[in-house]
Amino acid sequence: MTAGPLLLIAAAGLAAGIVMGRAQPRLWLALTLVATTAGLLAAGTILLGAPAWEWRSGFDFAGEEFHLRLDGVSSFFLALLSLIGGLGAAYSHEYWTDERYPKSAGRGRMWWSALVLSMGMVLLSSNGLHFLIAWELFAVSSYFLITLDRQRRDVRAAGWLFFAASHFGTLCLFAFFAAIAAHHGTWELGPMRDDPATAWLFWLALAGFGLKAGLFPLHIWLPSAHANAPSHVSAILSGVSIKMGLYGLVRFSGWLPVPAAAGWVVLGLGAAGALLGIAFALGQNDYKRLLAYSSVENMGIIAIGLGAALVAAPPEDAGWARLALAGALLHAWNHGLFKSLLFFSAGSVLHATGTREMSRLGGLWRTMPWTAALFLLGAVAVCALPPLNGFVSEWLIYVGLFDAVTSHGSAAWAAMPAIIVLGMTGALALATFAKAGAIIFLGAPRTRRVAHAHESGPWMRGPMLVLAAGCVAVALAPLAFWPAVARAVGAWRPAWEASEPPAAFASLGPVQLTLALAGVTVAMALWERGRHRGVRRALTWDCGYALPSARMQYTSGSFGGLATGWFGWILQPERTLRRPRGLFPREALALQRVPETVLERVMTPVGGVILQVSAAARRLQHGRLQFYIFYVVVGLAALAALVLFGSMR
Amino acid sequence: MIAALEIILRLAGWLVLAPLLPGIINKVKAWVAGRRGPPVLQLYFDLARLWRKSVVLSTLASPGFVAGPAIAWVAIAGAALLLPLGPAGAVVGFRGDVLLLIYLLALARFGTAWAALETGSAFEGMGSAREVSYAVLAEAALITAVLSLSVHSGSITLETMLTPAAGPGAVLLAGGLFTVLLAENCRVPFDDPNTHLELTMIHEAMILDHSGPPLAVILHGAAVKLLLFAVLLTEAVLPVGAMPPLAGTGALLAGVLAVTVGVGVVESLLARLAFRRVPLLLTTAFLLCLFALLVAWKGGPA
Structure with a gap:
């Protein structure tokens, strides 16, 4: 089957899901699964080599003809959207049920279908006006999904912040598309690389799409939105939604000319975001916030790859730029897989x-x-450790950057700092996720409720297993995924079509497989050896202390304290300490929190100043008529003075 | 077939020779202090004894407590196999294998840190927090060193990168890499392998609860890691790969021995640094590697 009918099935399924979702959860789930499978197949046909699919409606909608296009770039992102859209729906079947959330479950299903449908429309629209409409619907449905549990105050605050930030981005995009339309005389989009006069528009796109992608320092809305949303929504927000921003950047940096500095700026933002994002993640005590900041980090890594590809100016056909872009795109997939998995487990x-x-x-x-x-x-996987999939895509980015360095061009000055930052980011990610995993899952339960936790059921476990299988598949057979990546790279820049995988990429799969097998074998052998020699269970040694309690364990704050201290200049951790005093101390308290510095220390004060100025201006408006007449008289007098003295000169 | 045989032989060589190094270090320390010291083969005896012992597991420990050390050991052995051995070259080499080496060492760190955190002991939490935090700076220095080697050789394959060694920046690189070696292998002045005060330890604090075969695997892995860094340092400084076979092998062995003795001498003459000074020393190592990178950049491709 070709892409067209499959996409029709997907759209029909999702549209029916919007209508049916409220009342009929099972039917909705079936519809969503069918629709997303169809979407995945449609994306698959294009990625596996079918020519790009295009469709024009012949009738007008909102004054413009529908023009849909599914090419390498959009199908690459559509595949990710379909996968997470389907799995998240299955997950929510157990996670956000009508029994537990009678008020919001139905709404949640409806908005889920709307979200997936609108993101699909964003990917397919090839008309600026329809792109904007779809983008707006996408933002609105995200908002309603984030605020599903709107009884809670911080959920409403997070939703509001998301809404405001999102609309600032949309404003930039309005300007962007309107300027393109004004310049070319049509809302139609497509390859328009020949007109260098539109290059400056890239900065508008960077602001608008970068905000959605969570590029540092435009990420201010991201941590609270992703942490406060229901977890299946967090998964699609982190796994797919922020990739829509990336899609926009990839799409329009491919279709439009870009200014010479674009690559350097994207790469710089990416490097800053990768390092600072993970530093913020390490400082968090809330595991969903931690995962959200890790998304900022990973989008930074992706931006490093994309930036490197942009640094290689178009006439120069650099092999390393292809590798960096391929790595960035593959990392987008990988991040979608493992971050959704992590949010599902969270x-x-x-x-x-x-x-x-x-x-x-x-x-x-x-x-x-x-x-x-x-x-x-x-x-x-998220620490990019072998033998899993994060390593495969980061390896591609690394090799691209190293090749840029060894080619001794000017791009090396961008690549060298990026490599060092990537290395430090990797080590910080390791610290962050060793902390998160260990504090949540290892040691002794710190509260009674935790001791009686229960494992989740098959509908939640199933999607997680599928995602884990996806991670393992990319890790052990990276070569099988290369054609899809190459297709997207070719769609981005036609000169790069049919790029061969680097020779070493082929050896990565077997090496990772060997490693995984060796690891499992040695672990089992060691376990057997221990059992063979006899195992005795005893208290944790703890230097001979006979009565260790759960509260004596290392906490998340103490684990991250050392490294977050080095980033104190940006993290600005807040500490409240009330020491125990006297012979019979009553209560003691130690609180630690890493605020969202950009939001709380930069945006909030700036916003406060604006509000103060507005409040001062409002004093002029008090409802007393005689003063209003006085204003009018003063105004007239001023005008009269202007006219009089102006004419005298 | 021959390749497989060579891999097995090399692996055996790495695994068998590695425990010599801690023995040599201890001998040097004893010699400087005027003691007789434990035999050079002491670690072999310890490993054999631990391998025969039974295991005491913390009641809190999950299977990851044993799997962590095993995976760390596999990762270190795999990283060692990637390294070329002087004139003999590498058995498994591909473009970009140097990144696999760095990330395998990171995997080993993850495995040990995870296993340490299994027990819920604050000491082990402290040890692994220090380990993963200092690794951030050590990793920056290490990747800068790799970058300078690849700039100098114009390659990102370990074998071709290490054949011409570091060239003019060798002294800087040697200083930087030696410091990283001390930090990554938890030697003085970063950590004291002999101390018995848990509050001041890094690596030893992480393995407080391990016993029997898993402890043997951890100690052996640490020895292999030390040998790996010694070989890497030697090959980064001396162009052993470009020498004739006999001279190259001799130079490699002499280099590894010199590094080992150097570690022992440092350990005898220096005290452990206060923890807040550790980042300073690691930053110095990073700067040394950075200058080596600039020298390599100015020198152009070899």
Whole structure:
């Protein structure tokens, strides 16, 4: 079947889901699964080599003809959207049920279908006006999904912040598309690389799409929105929604001319975002916020790859730029896989324990072995450790950057700092996820409720297993995924079509497979050896202390304290300490929090100043008529003076 | 077939020779202090004894407590196999294998840190927090060193990168890499392998609860890691790969021995640094590697 009918099925399924979702959860799930499978197949046909699909409606909608296009770039992102859209729906079938959330479950299903449909429309629209409409619907449905649980105050605050930030981005995009339309005389979009006069528009696109992609420092809305949304929504927000911003950047940096500095700026933003994003993540005590900041980091890594590809100016046909772009795109897929997996596992923990505070958890591996194992897999993947998929895409980006350095061109000055930053980012990610995994799942339960947690059921575990399988598949057979990546790279810049995978890419799969097998074998052999020689269970040694308690364990704050101290200049951690005093101390308190510095220390003060100025201006407006007449008289007098003295000169 | 045989032989060589190094270091320390010291083969005896012992597991530990050390050991052994051995070259080499080496070492770190955190002990939490935090700076220095080697050689394959060694920046690189070696292998002045005060330890604090075969695997992995860094440092400084076979092998062995003795001498003459000074020393290592990178950049491709 070709892409057209499949896309029709997908759209029909999602549209029916919007209508049916409220009342009929099972039918909705079936419809969503059918629709997303159809979407995945449609994307697959294009990625596996079918020519790009285009369709014009012949009738007008909102004054413009529908023009849909599914090419390498959009189908690459459509595949990710379909996968997470389907899996998230299945996950929510157990996670956000009518029994637990009678008020919001139906709404949640409806908006889920709307979100997936509108993101699909964003990917397919090839008309600026329809792109904007779809983009707006996408923002609105995200907002309603984030605020599903709107009884809680911080959820409403997060939703509002998302809405405001999102609309600032949309404003930039309005200007962007309107300027393109004004310049070319049509809203139609397509390759328009020949007109250097429109190059400056890239900055508008960078602001608008970068905000959605969570590029540092435009990420201010992201941590609270992703942390406060229901976990299946967090998964699609982190896994797919922020990739829509990336899609916009990739799409329009491919279709439009870009200014010479574009690559350097994107790469610089990416490097800053990668390092600072993960530093913020390390400082968090809320595991969903931690995952959200890790998304900022990963979008930074992707931006490094994209920036490197842009640095290689179009006439120069640099092989390393292809590798960097391929790595960035593959990392977008990988991040979609493992971050959704991590958010699903986080949701599973939240479902079982009811808290997002890491330092109230602990020892969950015993009651939730599946969740613990799957979180561990996701953690190893997100740290880009071999033998999992994160390493494959970061390896591509690294090789691209190293090749840029060894080519001794001017791009090396961008690539060298980027490599060092990537290295430090990797080490910080390791610290962050060793902390998250260990504090949540290892040691002793820190509260009673946690000790009685329960494992999640098949509808939540199934999607997690599928995502884990996806991570393993990309890790062990990276070559199988190369054609799809190459297709997207070719669609981005036609001169790069049919790029061959680097020779070493082929050896990565077997090496990773060998490593995985060796690891499993040695681990099992060691376990057997231990059992053979006899195993005795005893208290944790703890230097001979006979009565260790769960509260004596290392906490999330203490684990991250050392490295977050080095980033104190930007993290600005807040500490409240009330020491125990006197012979009979009453209460003592130690609180630690890493604020969202850009938001709380920059945006909020700036906003405060604007509000103060507005408040001062409002004093002029008090409702007393005689003063208003006085204003008019003063105004007239001023005008009269202007006219008089103006004419005298 | 021959390739497989060579891989097995090399692996055996790495695994068998590695425990010599801590023995040599201890001998040097004893010699400087005027003691007789434990035999050079002491670690072999320890490993054999631990391998025969039974295991005490913390009641809190999950299977990851044993799997962590195993995976760390596999990662370190895999990283060692990637390294070329002087004139003999590498058995498994591909473009970009140097990144695999760095990330395998990171995987080993993840495995040990995870296993340490299994027990819920604050000491082990402290140890692994220090380990993963200092690694951030060590990793920056290491990747800068790799960058300078690849700029100098114009390659990102370990074998071709290490054949011409570092050239004019060798002294700077040697200083930087030696410091990274001390930090990554938890030697004085970053960590004291002999101390018995848990509050001041990094690596030893992480393995407090391990016993029997898993402890043997951890100690052996640490020895292989030390040998790996010694070989890497030697090959980064001396162009052993470009020498004739006999001279190259001799130079490699002499280099590794010199590094080992150097570690022992440093350990005898220096005290452990206060923890807040550790980042300063690691930053110095990073700067040394950065200057080596600039020298390599100015020198152009070899």
